[in-house]
Amino acid sequence: MSSQIATANRLTDGEVVFLGPAGWVTRIERATVARSDSEVRALQALLRQAEAVNEIVDGYLVAVEETAAGPRPVHYRELLRGSGPSVRPDLGKQASR
Amino acid sequence: MYRYDEFDEAFVRERTRQFRNQVARRLRGELSEEEFRPLRLMNGLYLQLHAYMLRVAIPYGVLSARQMRQLAMIAERWDKGYGHFTTRQNIQFNWPALKDVPDILDALADVEMHAIQTSGNCIRNVTTDQWAGVAADEVADPRPWCELLRQWSSLHPEFSFLPRKFKIAVTGSPHDRAAVKVHDIGLRMHRDPATGEAGFEVIVGGGQGRTPMIGKTIRGFLPLHQLLPYLSAIMRVYNRHGRRDNKYKARIKILVHELGQGEFTREVEAEFARDPGTDEVYALTEAEISRIARHFAPPPYERLAERHPRHDARVFASQDFARWVRSNTARHKVQGYAIVNVSLKPTGGIPGDADAAQMRLLADLAERYSHGEIRVTHHQNLVLPDVRLGDLFALWEELEPAGLGTPNVGLLGDIIACPGMDYCSLATARSIPIAQAISRRFQDLDRQREIGPLEIKISGCINACGHHHVGHIGILGVDKQGRELYQVTLGGSAAEDASLGSIVGPGFSADAVVDAIETIVATYLDQRQDGETFLAFTHRAGLKPFKEALYAAAPG
Numbered sequence A: 001m002s003s004q005i006a007t008a009n010r011l012t013d014g015e016v017v018f019l020g021p022a023g024w025v026t027r028i029e030r031a032t033v034a035r036s037d038s039e040v041r042a043l044q045a046l047l048r049q050a051e052a053v054n055e056i057v058d059g060y061l062v063a064v065e066e067t068a069a070g071p072r073p074v075h076y077r078e079l080l081r082g083s084g085p086s087v088r089p090d091l092g093k094q095a096s097r
Numbered sequence B: 001m002y003r004y005d006e007f008d009e010a011f012v013r014e015r016t017r018q019f020r021n022q023v024a025r026r027l028r029g030e031l032s033e034e035e036f037r038p039l040r041l042m043n044g045l046y047l048q049l050h051a052y053m054l055r056v057a058i059p060y061g062v063l064s065a066r067q068m069r070q071l072a073m074i075a076e077r078w079d080k081g082y083g084h085f086t087t088r089q090n091i092q093f094n095w096p097a098l099k100d101v102p103d104i105l106d107a108l109a110d111v112e113m114h115a116i117q118t119s120g121n122c123i124r125n126v127t128t129d130q131w132a133g134v135a136a137d138e139v140a141d142p143r144p145w146c147e148l149l150r151q152w153s154s155l156h157p158e159f160s161f162l163p164r165k166f167k168i169a170v171t172g173s174p175h176d177r178a179a180v181k182v183h184d185i186g187l188r189m190h191r192d193p194a195t196g197e198a199g200f201e202v203i204v205g206g207g208q209g210r211t212p213m214i215g216k217t218i219r220g221f222l223p224l225h226q227l228l229p230y231l232s233a234i235m236r237v238y239n240r241h242g243r244r245d246n247k248y249k250a251r252i253k254i255l256v257h258e259l260g261q262g263e264f265t266r267e268v269e270a271e272f273a274r275d276p277g278t279d280e281v282y283a284l285t286e287a288e289i290s291r292i293a294r295h296f297a298p299p300p301y302e303r304l305a306e307r308h309p310r311h312d313a314r315v316f317a318s319q320d321f322a323r324w325v326r327s328n329t330a331r332h333k334v335q336g337y338a339i340v341n342v343s344l345k346p347t348g349g350i351p352g353d354a355d356a357a358q359m360r361l362l363a364d365l366a367e368r369y370s371h372g373e374i375r376v377t378h379h380q381n382l383v384l385p386d387v388r389l390g391d392l393f394a395l396w397e398e399l400e401p402a403g404l405g406t407p408n409v410g411l412l413g414d415i416i417a418c419p420g421m422d423y424c425s426l427a428t429a430r431s432i433p434i435a436q437a438i439s440r441r442f443q444d445l446d447r448q449r450e451i452g453p454l455e456i457k458i459s460g461c462i463n464a465c466g467h468h469h470v471g472h473i474g475i476l477g478v479d480k481q482g483r484e485l486y487q488v489t490l491g492g493s494a495a496e497d498a499s500l501g502s503i504v505g506p507g508f509s510a511d512a513v514v515d516a517i518e519t520i521v522a523t524y525l526d527q528r529q530d531g532e533t534f535l536a537f538t539h540r541a542g543l544k545p546f547k548e549a550l551y552a553a554a555p556g
């Protein structure tokens, strides 16, 4: 199976967030990577829990490949979510990189 | 312009107050997302790829300078300093925080604006010709009728939970600039040849999206005062038979198609005969029509000469100004005035985006030169409708340095592009970068002029917000095995000669699509007859010459 991370939008402002070891973070590099079925299930459980306590909205898992710089989504949609609009490099997460 | 009456004011304020409360409950965790989602969508608040997105209604695309300034203020204070004008003549803010949205809605209400019915299965913002009331070719002014429809459809209890969203467009000119044939209901105002009386041709079942269709005329001439009862009859037939069981078959176009034009018309006429609107509720009195129409009375035009010597001299002296006048101004119904089209398509820019400084400048210019009014076009441009010929040069001198003077309206660089995957959570591919790359490739304005009228329209998914089906050249971005792929259609039109484009062949990668457009344009230039537009050429020659040029050399 491919490695996975959990992502969602933060309730208060819609910011794209990723589940890290100590909670939801805005940087994909800090996302926890699930590499086995049981780790994926654990990630999913945390996702549902965070939704239930209204921390995040519309959570789901994303397939990633692991690189030296951290997890990198396989699909371009998730790459865009992780960085910001490709046509406005001054906006979104990419702006402060 | 129409001003809110006490009912409008009361319901907008009341709705904002309710939504503030709902947001607070959501933030406290008292409402789940499942419970909250329909509430936020009823107030135009979507969750997109990077953030929430607020879609604000601009009724039939008409804005006052004051409203434009308020939009600029909202963009700066609560968003990231810009807004995006859409193909529905609305504006979208791409980055509002949920907690700020009630304040934004209050700020909108302060200038008689809101975000109600910009989402959901209801009658959406009615759209019209951006030159309504000023076009030289106009038969009748559609704005009072749009306003009437706005009032009728706002919070209409019977039509607030339709099988699917519902879009109405109205044109008052024979040259259709409102794309009425690709709306759920399109209304074309014209005069009865026998009596000279104004009325509507009623066109139903047009639409784009997954199943594009050209609307069918179900009534050639409908007297003006029967508009609401007749539209109510259409909506009732739709409410009765619309496919609520299947989202993809729920639009009225599918119903018209499945029932057949004849049967659909018969049902509507029967419903109309049953309730022709003669009871008190729907009786549309002359007094009410005139009350609304008074809000659209012409501004105090001056009596001006047909030509303005200083303007003519400027056109002669400055090639750049002359180019802009030729592309971006249009004939006004009043002598000595012009309609100014402000392009929101600078070379390499993002179609439809305007920053707060540009919005403020346009508000100032509208006040100084155009009776304080601005229009939004479904081509994602803006219009200053009432400019004296003698003021055109001064106006251009202010637009130009602000990036608002690109002389490309109606030309190849005037590309429609939906937000696509750069913003939209439904997208299958990006559309803006494709528009930018094409615009850069064809940035030579003399070349654009030589090519002539050419509308390129790009959508980032099959929902077709970028109107690709009716682009002279349409581009649809899809996902093919994890890569962006662009399907090209040719020969579409949204005007009175409405037609759907045909797919030219296999799609192109993002890298190859600009070259493909170049090949298509070169094929046309090479083979066109004297004075033949791109659209006319595609209709005469079909896909063959393009297929040969695009694919002949490719192996397999």
Ligand code: SF4
Binding pocket: B418, B419, B420, B421, B424, B425, B426, B427, B428, B459, B460, B461, B462, B463, B464, B465, B466
């Ligand atoms: S066409 Fe698709 S990608 Fe473009 S704005 Fe509409 S839903 Fe989004």
